[in-house]
Amino acid sequence: xxxxxxxxxxxxxxxxxxFAVIQCCTFxxxxxxxxxxxxxxxxxxxxxxNINARYLTNTVTYFLSKMPFLRPxxxxxFFIALYLLMTVxxxxxxxxxxxxxxxxxxxxxxxxxxITQVTTNWISGFTNYVFSIVFxxxxxxxxxxxxxxxxxxxxxxxxxxxxxLGFIGAFCVENISLYNAALGLFFVIYPLxxxxxxxxxxxxxxxxxxxxxxxxxxxxxxxxxxxxxDDNGFRSVEIDFSNVLMTLYVDLLPFIARMYFIVHILIAxxxxxxxxxxxxxxSGKDIPKYAKIFLPLIIxxxxxxxxxxxxxxxxxxxxxxxMNAIEIAFAFLYVIALIYIAYVVFDKNTFTRVLFFxxxxxxxxxxxxxxxxVTPRCFFATYIFWVLTAGEFILPxxxxxxxxxVTALRIGSLSVIISAVVFFSIINITNYTAECIRVKYIxxxxxxxxxxxxLITLPYDTYAIDTITYFKTDSDTITVxxxxxxxxxxxxxxxYWGIDAEPSSKNYLTISLRDxxxxxxxx
Numbered sequence: 265x266x267x268x269x270x271x272x273x274x275x276x277x278x279x280x281x282x283f284a285v286i287q288c289c290t291f292x293x294x295x296x297x298x299x300x301x302x303x304x305x306x307x308x309x310x311x312x313x314n315i316n317a318r319y320l321t322n323t324v325t326y327f328l329s330k331m332p333f334l335r336p337x338x339x340x341x342f343f344i345a346l347y348l349l350m351t352v353x354x355x356x357x358x359x360x361x362x363x364x365x366x367x368x369x370x371x372x373x374x375x376x377x378x379i380t381q382v383t384t385n386w387i388s389g390f391t392n393y394v395f396s397i398v399f400x401x402x403x404x405x406x407x408x409x410x411x412x413x414x415x416x417x418x419x420x421x422x423x424x425x426x427x428x429l430g431f432i433g434a435f436c437v438e439n440i441s442l443y444n445a446a447l448g449l450f451f452v453i454y455p456l457x458x459x460x461x462x463x464x465x466x467x468x469x470x471x472x473x474x475x476x477x478x479x480x481x482x483x484x485x486x487x488x489x490x491x492x493x494d495d496n497g498f499r500s501v502e503i504d505f506s507n508v509l510m511t512l513y514v515d516l517l518p519f520i521a522r523m524y525f526i527v528h529i530l531i532a533x534x535x536x537x538x539x540x541x542x543x544x545x546x547s548g549k550d551i552p553k554y555a556k557i558f559l560p561l562i563i564x565x566x567x568x569x570x571x572x573x574x575x576x577x578x579x580x581x582x583x584x585x586x587m588n589a590i591e592i593a594f595a596f597l598y599v600i601a602l603i604y605i606a607y608v609v610f611d612k613n614t615f616t617r618v619l620f621f622x623x624x625x626x627x628x629x630x631x632x633x634x635x636x637x638v639t640p641r642c643f644f645a646t647y648i649f650w651v652l653t654a655g656e657f658i659l660p661x662x663x664x665x666x667x668x669x670v671t672a673l674r675i676g677s678l679s680v681i682i683s684a685v686v687f688f689s690i691i692n693i694t695n696y697t698a699e700c701i702r703v704k705y706i707x708x709x710x711x712x713x714x715x716x717x718x719l720i721t722l723p724y725d726t727y728a729i730d731t732i733t734y735f736k737t738d739s740d741t742i743t744v745x746x747x748x749x750x751x752x753x754x755x756x757x758x759x760y761w762g763i764d765a766e767p768s769s770k771n772y773l774t775i776s777l778r779d780x781x782x783x784x785x786x787x
Contacts, residue, residue, distance in 0.1 A: 272362040272365065272366070272674055272678065273351075273361050273362050273365040275678060276362075276365040276366055276369050276678065276681055277347075277348075277365065279369070279678075279681055279682050279685050280344070280347050280369045280372070280373075280681075280685070281340075281344055282685060282689070283373065283685040283688065283689055284340050284343040284344050284347075285336065285340055286689045286692055286693065287343065287384065287385065287688075287689075287692050288335060288336045288339040288340045288343060289335070289336045289696075290692040290693055290695065290696035291335055291339075291385070291386070291387050291390075291696075292385070292386075292695050292696060292699045292722065292728040292729070292730075293329070293387065293699075293760075294386055294387075294728065294729035294730070294731040295386075295388065295729055295731050295753060296325075296388040297325075297329045297386070297387045297388050298329070298731075298753055298756035298757050298759075298760050299753070299756055300322075300325050300326050300329040300330070300388065301329040301330050301756070301760050302756045302759055302760060303326060306323060306326055306327075309322045309323060309326055315485060316438075316483065316485050316486075317435060317479070317480040317481070317482075317483035317485065317486070318392060318435055318436055318437065318438075319435040320395070320432055320435040320436055321391045321392045321395055321396070321435065321436045321437070324338065324391045324395070325387060325388050325391045325392070328387050328391065329387055329388075335387065339390055339391075339394075342390075342394050342395060342398055343384065343390075343394065345398050346372070346394060346397065346398050346401070346648075347368055347369060347372060349398065349401040349402060349404075349405055350364075350368040350372075350401065350648070350651065350652060350655075351364045351365050351368045352364075352405050353401065353404060353405050353408060353652055353655075354367070354368070354652065354655040354656065354659055356412075356659070359662075359663060360659050360662075360663070362674055363658075363659050363662040363674070364655065364659060366674060366677045366678060366681060367654075367655055367658060367659070368651065368655070369681050370677065370680065370681055370684065371526075371527065371651040371654070372651075373681070373684040373685065373688060374526055374684065375647060376523050376524065376573075376640075376647070377726045377727050378523070378640040378726075379523075379640050379641065379643060379644055379647060380727060381640070381726065381727055381728060381729055382639065382640055382641035382729065383641050383644045385692070385727055385728050385729075386641075386728070386729055389641050389644075392436055392437050392641075393437060393641055393644040393645070394644070395436050396433065396436035396437045396440040396645070397440065397644065397645045397648050399429060399432065399433035399436065399440075399444070400433060400440060400443065400444055400447065400645075401648075402429060403426070403429060403430070403433075403444075403447065403448075403451075403469055404447070406426070406465075407451045407466070408617070410451070410454060410455055410458070410459075411613050411616045411617050411620065412613050413458075413613060415455065415459040415461070416455065416463035416465070416466070418463065418465070420463075420464045420465070422463075422464075422465040423463075423464040423465045423467070423468035424468070426465040426466070426468045426469040426472070427468035427469065427471060427472040428472065429469060429472065430444060430448055430468070430469040430470065430471065430472025430473035430474075430475075430476065431472035431473070431475060431476045432472075432476070433472075433473060433476065434472075434473055434475075434476020434477050434479070434480055435476060435479075435480060438480070438631070438635070439628055439629075439631040439632070439635075439642070439645070440628065440645060441473075441476065441477050441480055442477065442627075442631060443624070443627050443628050443645075444473040444476075444477070445470070445473045445474050445477045446627060447469075447473070447624075448466070448469045448470030448471075448472075448473040448474065449470055449474075451466045451469070451470070452466050452467055452470050485499075489501055498636075498637060499635075499636060499637065500635075500636045501634050501635055501636070502634055502636060503634045507634075508633045508634060510585075511632070511633055511634070511636075511638065512592060512633060513585045513588035513589065513592065514585075514588070515632065515638040516629065516632060516633065516638065517588055517591055517592060517595075518577070519629075519640065519642075519643040519646060520592075520595055520629060520646070521565075521569070521595045521598065521599070521650070522568075522569045522572055522573070522577070522591070522595065523569070523573060524569070524647060524650050525566070525569040525570040525572070525573045525574070527647075527650050527651060527654045528565060528566040528569045528570070528654075529566045529570060530654055530657075530658055531562065531566065531602070531653075531654045531657050531658070532562050532563045532565075532566035534654070534657040534658040534660075534661050535559065535562050535602075535605050535609075535657055536559065536563065537661045538605075538609045538657065538660060538661060539555065539559055539605060539608075539609055542608075542609055543555065543608075546559060552604075552608040554604060555604075555605070555608065557601075558600070558601035558604045558605055559601075559605060561597060561598060561601045562598065562601050562602065562605065565594060565595070565598040565601075568594065577591075599622060602618070602622065602653070602657075603618070603619060603622060606618040606619070606656075606657070610660075614656065614660070617656055618653060618656045618657070621649050621652045621653040621656065622649075622653055624649040624652075625646055625649040625650060625653065628645040628646055628649065629643065629646050688727075691724045691727050692727070692728075694723050694724060695722050695723060695724050695727065695728045698720060698721075698722050698723055698777050699722070701720060701777070701780065702719065702720035702732065702780075703761055705718070705720060705780065706719070706761065706763070707761060707762075707763060710758075710763050710765055710770075714770075715770065715771060716770065716771040716772065716773055717735070717770045717771070717772050717773070718772075718773050718774075718775050718780070719732045719733075719735055719772055719773065719774045719775070720732070720774075720775055720776070720777055720779075720780050721733070721774050721775070721776060721777075723776070723777050731753050731757070732774070733774065734752065734753045734754045734757075735754045735757075735767060735770075735772045752767075754767040755767055
C-alpha cells in the first residue's frame with residue numbers, strides 16, 4: 265500500500281511531463297511572435313526595436329520565434345519547473361507530496377482558457393509570464409522554511425546565485441520586477457524581526473532585484489509612458505482616481521478572483537472541513553466570534569464565482585457601476601474571510617504562509633490599477649498565487665483523513681489528471697495540426713494567384729490566439745510599433761512564411777478545418 269502511495273507523485277509527474285512536452289512542441293505562432301521573428305538581428309532588441317526593458321525575455325522570445333527547434337528545449341524545463349516549484353512550496357512533509365503533486369498538476373491544467381491562451385500556449389506569453397513567475401518561485405521556495413521557524417543556516421555562498429536570480433528576474437515583466445524587489449525587502453526584514461539576524465543570500469537577492477528594477481525603469485520607454493508620449497502608442501499610466509476606479513470595475517474585476525471558480529470551490533470545501541474538525545458549530549461558547557459570518561461568506565463566494573463563470577456575470581445598467589462596486593466589495597470581504605478563518609483554524613506558521621500568498625496576490629495585481637493596457641495575461645501570477653493560497657487550505661485536510669479514504673481520493677484524482685492531460689493534449693495537437701495545414705494551404709493559394717484566399721480558423725481558438733483573422737481587418741497596412749508605415753501582423757506572417765506579397769492585394773474568406781477537408785476530400 266505504501267509503495268503505491270509513493271509512486272503516485274512519480275506518476276503525476278510523468279503525466280504532467282507528457283503534457284508539458286506536447287504543449288511546448290505544439291505552440292501556434294501568433295501576434296508578436298511574428299514581429300519578433302522578423303527582427304533581423306538580436307541587437308535590434310536593444311536599439312531600434314527597444315520597446316521595453318524586458319531584456320532577458322525579449323532575447324529569449326526572439327530566438328524561440330526564429331528557431332522552432334529551441335522551443336521545446338527551452339520551454340519544457342520551465343513548464344515542469346513551474347509545476348515542481350509549486351508542489352514543493354506546498355509540501356510540509358513527506359505525506360504532503362502526493363497531495364500537492366495532484367493538486368498543483370490539476371490547477372495548472374485547468375488554468376482559465378482566457379489566461380492559458382495568452383501565456384502558456386503562446387510563445388511571447390510563455391517567455392514573459394512563465395519565466396518571471398518561475399524565477400520568483402525559486403526564491404519563495406528558498407525562503408519558505410523561515411515561516412516554519414527555521415533560521416537560514418545555509419552557506420553564505422548561496423548569496424551569489426541569489427544575487428544573480430534577483431537581477432535576471434527583473435528583466436521579464438514589470439509587475440513581477442516590482443514584486444521581486446518587495447519580496448527581497450520582505451525577506452530581509454522578516455528574519456531580522458523573527459530571528460534577529462538575516463542571511464547574506466537574502467540581502468543579495470534584494471540587492472539584485474532592486475538593481476535590476478532600477479535599470480529596467482531607467483529605460484527611456486517608461487519615462488515616455490509616464491509622460492504620456494509613448495512611441496508605441498498603446499501604453500499609459502493613469503493615476504487619476506476616476507480612471508483607477510474604472511480600471512478596477514471593468515478590467516480587474518474578472519481577474520482579481522471571480523474567474524478562478526474551481527479554486528474557490530476547493531477552498532470552500534477545505535475551509536468547511538478544517539473548521540468543523542476543530543469547532544463543533546458556528547456559534548456557542550469558545551467558538552470564533554465571526555465564524556458564522558465569514559464561513560458562509562466563503563461558501564457563497566465560491567457559488568457566486570461558479571455561477572458567474574459558467575452562466576453569466578452580473579451587469580451594471582448605469583454608468584454608476586453599482587453592481588461592479590458590489591462585486592468588488594464581495595471579493596474584498598471574501599479575502600478578509602479567508603484571512604480570518606485561516607487565523608482561527610491554523611497555527612501561527614501556517615497562517616503566516618496563507619497571509620504571505622494572499623499579499624502576493626494583491627501585490628502582483630495592484631500595478632494594473634494604473635497601468636494600461638490590461639489583458640488576461642497580466643494575471644497569470646495572480647492565478648498562481650491563488651492556487652498556492654488554496655493549497656494551504658486543502659493539503660491539511662488530507663493529513664487527517666484515514667488512509668483508505670485518502671488512497672481512494674488520490675486514485676480518483678489521478679484519473680482526473682490523466683483525463684485532463686489527454687483532453688488538453690488533444691486540443692493542442694489539433695490546433696497545431698490545423699496551423700500546419702493552413703500555412704501550407706495559404707502558400708499554395710498565393711502561388712496559384714487566386715484572388716480570394718481561404719483562411720482556415722483554429723478548431724479551438726479559446727486555447728490559442730488565432731491571428732489569422734488579422735488578414736481580414738483594416739490594420740493590414742500600418743503598425744503602431746514604429747514611426748513609419750510598415751506591415752502589420754499579416755505582413756509579418758507572410759514574410760515569415762516566405763511569401764513575397766502584400767496582404768492588401770488579396771481578399772480573404774475564413775473557413776473551418778472541416779470545410780477544408782470537405783472541399784479537398786478527393787485530394
